[in-house]
C-alpha cells in the first residue's frame with residue numbers, strides 16, 4: 001500500500017499537519033509506505049487552461065515541483081490531502097494543486113487514474129460551529145469521485161486556531177488514528 005500525503009498549510013507542525021502526521025504514523029505501522037510533500041515548500045503554477053492535457057499529452061505540460069507530486073499520486077493507493085480553512089475556502093497552496101489535477105481527466109472527461117484509490121481529506125478551522133464550511137469537503141470529494149477514487153474519508157477539526165490546539169484534542173488525534181485503521185483494514 002502506497003500513501004501520498006500533501007500538506008496544504010504553510011504552518012510547520014500546524015493543526016492539519018499534526019493530524020496528517022498522526023494518520024501517517026498509524027498507516028505506516030499498519031504497513032503503508034508514506035511519501036509526504038509540503039506544498040508550501042514547492043514552487044508551482046496553477047492550471048494555465050492551455051488544454052494540452054486534453055489535446056496533445058496525457059499529463060500536465062507544466063514542468064515544475066508539482067510534476068513529481070502529480071506522478072506520485074498516479075502510483076499511490078491512498079491520497080491524504082490537508083487544508084486549513086482560509087476565508088471560507090481551502091488554502092491557496094491547496095487550490096493551486098487541485099486545479100492542476102484537471103490533467104487527470106482525458107478529453108472525453110474520463111479519468112486517467114487507475115480506479116479504486118482512497119482519499120483522506122483533513123480540514124482544520126477556527127470556527128467551532130460544524131455547520132460552517134461543511135460545504136468544502138463535498139465539493140472536492142465530488143472531483144475525486146470523478147477521478148475514480150472509490151472511498152473517501154473526512155477528518156475535520158473545528159474550533160482549532162493556534163498551533164498545538166488540534167494536538168491537545170485527544171478526540172481529534174484519535175479520529176486521525178481511527179481513520180488510518182479503517183483505510184488500512
Ligand SMILES: Cc1cc2nc3c(=O)[nH]c(=O)nc-3n(C[C@H](O)[C@H](O)[C@H](O)COP(=O)(O)O)c2cc1C
Pocket residue numbers: 009010011013014015016017083084085086087088089124125126127160161162163
Ligand atoms: C489567512 C487566514 C484565513 C483564515 N480564515 C478562516 C476562516 O475563514 N474560517 C475559520 O474558521 N478559520 C480561519 N482561519 C483559521 C485557520 O483555519 C485555523 O487556524 C486552522 O486551525 C489552521 O490550520 P493549520 O494550523 O493546519 O494551518 C484563517 C487563518 C488564516 C491564516
